[in-house]
Structures are given as structure tokens and as C-alpha cells.
Amino acid sequence: MASADDLERIHKWMxxxxxxxxxxxxxxxxxxxxxxxxxxxxVQSKASAxxxxxxxxALLLAMHDLRSTLVRKKADRLMKD
Numbered sequence: 001m002a003s004a005d006d007l008e009r010i011h012k013w014m015x016x017x018x019x020x021x022x023x024x025x026x027x028x029x030x031x032x033x034x035x036x037x038x039x040x041x042x043v044q045s046k047a048s049a050x051x052x053x054x055x056x057x058a059l060l061l062a063m064h065d066l067r068s069t070l071v072r073k074k075a076d077r078l079m080k081d
Contacts, residue, residue, distance in 0.1 A: 039059070
């Protein structure tokens with residue numbers, strides 16, 4: 001059985017780990033923004049018609065889903081204020 005000291009250390013570790021994971025989530029979001037910007041630059045300057053043909057539908061669907069979710073979440077935040 002864990003002592004009170006052990007439980008305190010476990011809880012502290014869990015709090016620290018939750019903070020690390022939250023930061024990691026934000027890093028992932030910022031990385032996605034960077035990838036979107038790079039993708040835009042590539043589409044504008046380097047992508048061939050074949051490359052665009054194979055990726056356009058998937059990109060449009062993903063971007064539509066992302067936009068819909070972001071708009072809904074922002075509206076929810078604004079409605080709470």
C-alpha cells in the first residue's frame with residue numbers, strides 16, 4: 001500500500017504530466033499550422049497537376065472539417081461570454 005508521501009509524489013507527477021501533455025497538444029496545433037502554410041506554398045509554386053489531383057479532395061475535406069469545428073467551437077465560446 002502506498003504511503004501518504006508516495007501518493008503526494010504520484011499526484012504531483014500526474015499534474016506535471018498533464019501539463020506536459022497540454023503543451024504537447026499546443027505544439028501539435030502549431031505544427032499543423034506550419035504544415036498548412038508549407039502546403040499552401042507548395043501548391044502555389046511546385047505541385048504538379050497529378051500531385052494536386054491525388055491530394056485535392058482529401059485536403060478540401062480535411063480543411064472543411066477543421067473549419068466547421070473551429071467555427072462551431074468559437075461560436076460556443078462567444079455564446080458563453
